[in-house]
Amino acid sequence: MARFGMAIDTVRCVGCMDCVVACKTENSVPEGFNRDWITTEVTGTFPTTHLEIRSERCNHCDDPPCVSCCPTGASHVHDLGAVVLVDADKCIGCKGCVASCPYGARFIHPDGYADKCTFCIHRVEQGLLPACVAVCPTHCMHFGDLDDPNSDVSTLLASRRHHVLLPDAGTKPRIYYLT
Amino acid sequence: MSTYSRRKFLKISAATVTVASGAAGAAGAAASAKAAAAPDKPSKRAAQGVQRIPTYCDICFWKCGAIASVRDGVLWKIEGNPEDPLSRGRLCPRGTGGIGAHFDPDRLKRPLIRKQERGQEVWAEVSWDEAFAYIATKMHAIKETYGPESVAMFAHGIGGNFLKHTLKAFGTPNFAAPSFAQCRGPRDVGFRLTFGEDVGSPERTDIKNAQCLVLIGSHLGENMHNSQVQEFAEAVGNGASIIVVDPRFSVAASKARHYLPIKPGTDLALLLAWMHVLVEEGLYDKEYVAAHGFGFDQFAARIASCTPEWAYPETGIDPAVIRETAREMARHRPATLVHPGRHATWYGDDTQRSRAVALLNALLGSWGHKGGFYAPSSMDVPGYPYPAYPKPAKPKLDNPGMRYPFAHEAISTGIREATITGAPYPIKAWFTYATNLIQALPNEDETIKAIKNLDLLVVVDVIPNEIAGWADVVLPEAVYLERFDDLNVELFREPFVALRQPVVDAPHGQKPNWWMAKKLAETLGLAQYYPWKDIEEYLDHRLTAAGMSLADLKTRGIVRGAPQPTVVEEGASLAFETPSGKIEFYSLQLEKAGFDPVPVYTRHAEGPPASFRLLFGRSPVHSFSRTQSNRILSDMMDENEVWLNADMARRMDLKSGDYVCLRNQDGVVSNRVRVKATERIRPDCVYMVHGFGHTARGLKHAFGKGASDSQLVTRYATDPLMGGTGMNVNFVTIEPEAARG
Numbered sequence: 001m002a003r004f005g006m007a008i009d010t011v012r013c014v015g016c017m018d019c020v021v022a023c024k025t026e027n028s029v030p031e032g033f034n035r036d037w038i039t040t041e042v043t044g045t046f047p048t049t050h051l052e053i054r055s056e057r058c059n060h061c062d063d064p065p066c067v068s069c070c071p072t073g074a075s076h077v078h079d080l081g082a083v084v085l086v087d088a089d090k091c092i093g094c095k096g097c098v099a100s101c102p103y104g105a106r107f108i109h110p111d112g113y114a115d116k117c118t119f120c121i122h123r124v125e126q127g128l129l130p131a132c133v134a135v136c137p138t139h140c141m142h143f144g145d146l147d148d149p150n151s152d153v154s155t156l157l158a159s160r161r162h163h164v165l166l167p168d169a170g171t172k173p174r175i176y177y178l179t
Numbered sequence: 180m181s182t183y184s185r186r187k188f189l190k191i192s193a194a195t196v197t198v199a200s201g202a203a204g205a206a207g208a209a210a211s212a213k214a215a216a217a218p219d220k221p222s223k224r225a226a227q228g229v230q231r232i233p234t235y236c237d238i239c240f241w242k243c244g245a246i247a248s249v250r251d252g253v254l255w256k257i258e259g260n261p262e263d264p265l266s267r268g269r270l271c272p273r274g275t276g277g278i279g280a281h282f283d284p285d286r287l288k289r290p291l292i293r294k295q296e297r298g299q300e301v302w303a304e305v306s307w308d309e310a311f312a313y314i315a316t317k318m319h320a321i322k323e324t325y326g327p328e329s330v331a332m333f334a335h336g337i338g339g340n341f342l343k344h345t346l347k348a349f350g351t352p353n354f355a356a357p358s359f360a361q362c363r364g365p366r367d368v369g370f371r372l373t374f375g376e377d378v379g380s381p382e383r384t385d386i387k388n389a390q391c392l393v394l395i396g397s398h399l400g401e402n403m404h405n406s407q408v409q410e411f412a413e414a415v416g417n418g419a420s421i422i423v424v425d426p427r428f429s430v431a432a433s434k435a436r437h438y439l440p441i442k443p444g445t446d447l448a449l450l451l452a453w454m455h456v457l458v459e460e461g462l463y464d465k466e467y468v469a470a471h472g473f474g475f476d477q478f479a480a481r482i483a484s485c486t487p488e489w490a491y492p493e494t495g496i497d498p499a500v501i502r503e504t505a506r507e508m509a510r511h512r513p514a515t516l517v518h519p520g521r522h523a524t525w526y527g528d529d530t531q532r533s534r535a536v537a538l539l540n541a542l543l544g545s546w547g548h549k550g551g552f553y554a555p556s557s558m559d560v561p562g563y564p565y566p567a568y569p570k571p572a573k574p575k576l577d578n579p580g581m582r583y584p585f586a587h588e589a590i591s592t593g594i595r596e597a598t599i600t601g602a603p604y605p606i607k608a609w610f611t612y613a614t615n616l617i618q619a620l621p622n623e624d625e626t627i628k629a630i631k632n633l634d635l636l637v638v639v640d641v642i643p644n645e646i647a648g649w650a651d652v653v654l655p656e657a658v659y660l661e662r663f664d665d666l667n668v669e670l671f672r673e674p675f676v677a678l679r680q681p682v683v684d685a686p687h688g689q690k691p692n693w694w695m696a697k698k699l700a701e702t703l704g705l706a707q708y709y710p711w712k713d714i715e716e717y718l719d720h721r722l723t724a725a726g727m728s729l730a731d732l733k734t735r736g737i738v739r740g741a742p743q744p745t746v747v748e749e750g751a752s753l754a755f756e757t758p759s760g761k762i763e764f765y766s767l768q769l770e771k772a773g774f775d776p777v778p779v780y781t782r783h784a785e786g787p788p789a790s791f792r793l794l795f796g797r798s799p800v801h802s803f804s805r806t807q808s809n810r811i812l813s814d815m816m817d818e819n820e821v822w823l824n825a826d827m828a829r830r831m832d833l834k835s836g837d838y839v840c841l842r843n844q845d846g847v848v849s850n851r852v853r854v855k856a857t858e859r860i861r862p863d864c865v866y867m868v869h870g871f872g873h874t875a876r877g878l879k880h881a882f883g884k885g886a887s888d889s890q891l892v893t894r895y896a897t898d899p900l901m902g903g904t905g906m907n908v909n910f911v912t913i914e915p916e917a918a919r920g
Contacts, residue, residue, distance in 0.1 A: 011415060011416070011434070012412045012415055012416050014399075014400030014401070014408060014411075014412065014430050015400070015430060015799070016271065016272050016400065016401075016403055016408070016799035017272045017799060017800050017815045017816075018269075018270070018271060018272040018275055018799075020272070020815060021275040021276040021800070021811060021812070022256075022275050024276075024811055024814065025255070025256040025257070025275060025276070025278060025811065026256055028255075031810050031811075031814055032814065034814065042857065042858055042859060044858060045858055046428060046440070046824060046825070046826075046857075046858040046860065046861070047428065047438060047440035047861075049428045049433070049858045049859055050433065051428075051430070051859075053430065053433070134258075134269075135258070135259075135269055135270065136269065137269045137270075137271055137405060137408050137409045137412070138408065138409065138411075138412030139409075139412060139413075139416070140412065
C-alpha cells in the first residue's frame with residue numbers, strides 16, 4: 001500500500017510560484033483561491049539574512065484531523081497512496097475541516113464544498129506527476145511513495161537534512177522540506 | 180572546424196515530438212467555469228475531449244515552446260513542450276498562467292478611434308475598415324507634407340515583424356525598441372567592444388556548467404527568464420559557488436556563498452578592484468590572455484591603482500571580501516561566469532560597467548569555455564522574398580550625426596526627442612506594437628510632450644494600457660494563443676525552429692498582427708508587398724525553402740537541428756570580430772572616439788537628505804506592465820510593495836502593510852503603495868517591482884493597484900557611448916498616504 005508524500009528542496013526553490021499557477025490551471029481553481037502557496041521565512045539581520053522559501057500545500061497527514069472531524073465522511077483517506085481527499089458531493093460546507101487543519105490548507109470553494117490539494121490524484125492515476133511537480137522550473141519538488149525505500153522521495157530523505165512543518169501538531173505531515 | 184561566432188546550420192535531427200491529439204485528461208475535482216468574457220460567437224473548435232496543440236509563448240520575449248490543452252472547446256492549460264530547448268518541457272509561472280491573457284475580461288475587443296482629447300480615453304468603436312481608412316488618410320497626409328520618414332514605430336517582440344514590413348514599404352527608416360536604450364543596450368555594446376560580439380537574447384551563458392557564478396544586480400529567480408532560472412537552479416543544486424552583488428538580499432543572494440551588499444551605483448569600483456586583484460596576484464588566465472588579448476599591459480597599468488582598499492569607501496565592501504571573492508573566481512576559472520545581466524541601464528556609465536564585466540570574464544578565460552559563454556547556433560531559414568523597399572530620402576533620426584557613436588540599434592528616446600524638437604526632421608506618426616511606452620520610457624512628461632506633437636498615434640496591443648490611452652486609433656490584437664506569428668529562429672545552445680499557431684479563437688474578433696499589417700498595406704496601396712494570401716502561405720513558403728513544412732511544424736511545434744560544438748572543450752574555436760581580432764583589454768576604438776579605453780570609475784551623485792535611491796526589478800509572475808490584468812497572475816501578486824530596510828521602517832514608525840506614497844526629487848508623488856519592512860535591503864535605497872500602479876481606466880482590475888516606478892523615473896543619465904537611459908538616478912522620500920494631493 002503506497003503512502004504518497006513530497007520532498008521539496010528549499011536549496012533549489014526560488015519561490016517563483018509556478019507550482020501555484022500550474023495547480024490553478026490544472027485544477028481550475030477559482031479566482032481568489034489557491035490550493036498551494038509560497039512561504040518565505042526571513043531570519044537574521046541585514047546583511048546576514050537567511051531565507052527559507054517553501055512551496056506549501058495540504059500535508060496529506062498520516063493522522064489527518066480534517067478527516068476525523070468531518071461529520072459526513074466527505075473528507076477521507078483515498079485508497080491510492082493514502083491521499084487525503086474531499087468528496088464534494090458529500091461535503092456540506094460546515095468548515096470544520098478548515099478550522100481543524102493546522103496548515104490552513106483548506107478553503108471553501110465558491111460552489112460550497114471544502115477544497116484543497118489532491119496531490120493531483122487524477123494525474124497520478126494516469127502515471128503522471130502532480131502538476132506542481134511537473135512544472136517546477138527548478139526541479140525542486142519530488143513526489144513518490146514514502147513506504148518504498150527506493151523511491152525518489154525516500155532516497156532524498158535518507159540522504160539530506162530535512163524538516164516538516166508544525167511537527168508538534170501531531171498530525172504526521174508528509175511534505176518534507178530538504179535544507 | 181567551427182569558429183566561435185554566430186553560425187547558422189540546417190541539419191534537421193531525427194528528433195520528433197509526439198503531440199497526441201485527443202489524449203485523455205481527467206478533469207480536476209473542481210472544474211469551475213472560467214470567468215471569461217462572453218465571446219461574440221461560439222468557438223468553431225467545440226470538439227469534445229482534450230486537444231493538445233503546440234505553439235510558443237509570448238508572455239515575455241523568451242519564446243518558450245509550449246503545448247496548450249483545449250478541453251471541450253475551452254482553453255484549459257498550457258505546458259512546456261518537452262522537445263523545446265528553451266523550456267525543456269517546463270514553462271515559467273508567467274507562461275503557465277498565460278491562458279489568463281485569453282480570458283482577461285479587460286482586454287481590448289474592437290478597433291477604436293479617439294473621440295475626445297488625447298489621454299481622455301474616450302473612443303468610438305469602429306469597424307476594421309474604418310480604422311484602416313482613418314490611419315491611411317492620416318499617413319498619406321503626413322507623407323504629402325513631411326515625407327514618409329516622418330512615421331516611426333516602436334515595437335517589442337516578434338509580433339512587430341509584419342507591421343514593420345508594412346511601414347518599411349511605406350518608406351520610413353525609423354524603428355526602435357525600448358529593449359535597447361532602456362534595457363540591454365549598454366551590455367551588448369560593452370561586450371561588442373570587448374569580444375566583438377554581444378551576448379544575445381537568450382543570453383549565451385552556460386550557467387548550468389558554471390562552477391562559480393557571479394551575479395551583479397541580476398536577480399535570477401525573480402527575473403524569470405526560463406532557461407536561465409532552470410540552469411541557475413541546476414548550478415545551485417550542483418554546489419556551484421554563487422557570488423551575489425546587490426543592494427537587496429535577492430532570492431539569488433539567499434543561495435550565495437558570498438553576498439556583497441554593495442552601495443548602489445558603485446559596481447564599477449568593485450569590478451575594477453576584482454580585476455586589480457586578479458592581475459596583481461597573477462591569478463588571471465595568463466595563457467588565454469596572451470593568446471587572445473589585445474592591450475593587456477596598458478589595461479593592467481590603468482587599473483594598478485584600483486586596489487580593494489581604494490574600492491572600500493566607495494562600495495562599502497570589505498577589502499578582505501573583495502580579495503577573497505576574486506580568488507574564489509580564479510579558483511574555478513574558466514568555469515567562472517560573471518553574468519552580464521540584462522536590464523543594464525542604471526547610471527549612465529553602463530556601457531563602461533558592462534565592459535568591465537566583459538573584461539573580468541576575459542581575465543578568467545570564460546568566453547568560449549564550458550561554464551562561461553558558449554557559441555550559439557541557429558537554423559538557416561530564409562526570409563520571404565519580398566519586393567525591395569523604397570529607399571528613404573532621409574536617414575533615420577534617432578541618433579543624428581552618430582552623437583552616440585557605439586549605438587548599433589536605434590535609440591527609442593532619440594525618436595522621442597526628435598518628435599519633441601522636430602529636428603533633424605519632424606516625426607508626425609507613431610505606431611506602437613506591444614510596448615507600453617508610458618511605462619517603458621523614462622520621464623513620462625517627455626513622452627506625452629512628444630505625443631502631443633503627433634498627427635497620428637496608432638497602438639496595437641491586447642490590453643488597454645497607458646499608451647493606448649493616448650492613442651488616436653487602437654487596434655485590438657488577438658493574444659498569442661489565438662494567432663499565427665512569424666517563426667522563431669533563435670540563436671541558442673542548439674538550432675531549432677518553432678511555430679506559433681492559434682489554439683483557440685479570439686473571443687471578440689480581435690485580429691492577429693499579420694492580418695492588420697497586410698490590411699493596412701492594402702489600404703495604403705502597398706498590396707504588392709503582401710504577395711501571400713495568408714500567413715500560412717507565408718510560413719509554408721519560408722519553411723519549404725528551408726527543407727521543412729508547415730504541416731510538420733503544426734504537429735510538432737518545434738523542429739531541432741543538429742547540435743554544434745558550443746565551447747572550446749567540444750571543439751569550437753575562438754574568433755573575435757573586434758578591430759584587432761582579439762579581446763580588447765585596451766580599446767583603441769574608444770580612445771579614438773574620445774572615451775576611456777579602459778573603464779574608469781566615477782562617483783555618482785547622491786540624493787537629497789533623508790531620501791532613498793529608487794531601485795526597481797522584476798517579479799517571477801509578471802512581465803513588464805502587461806500582465807497585471809491577467810487574473811491568474813494577479814491572483815499570485817496583484818500589487819507591488821516598496822521594500823524598506825526594517826531598521827529604517829522602525830525609525831520611521833512604519834510597518835509592513837502600511838500604505839505610503841513616494842515623492843521623488845522633482846516633486847512627483849506616486850500612487851499609494853504598501854510598505855514591505857524587511858531585512859533584505861540596505862537602508863539607503865528602496866525597491867519596487869516594475870509594472871504596477873496602472874492609471875489606464877480600461878484596466879479595471881489593475882487600475883490603481885500599487886505604484887509605478889516609471890512615474891517616479893523623471894530623471895535619467897544618458898550613456899554617452901550608446902544613448903542608453905540610466906534610470907537608477909532617482910531618489911524618493913516616503914510620506915503618509917494622506918499626503919497625496
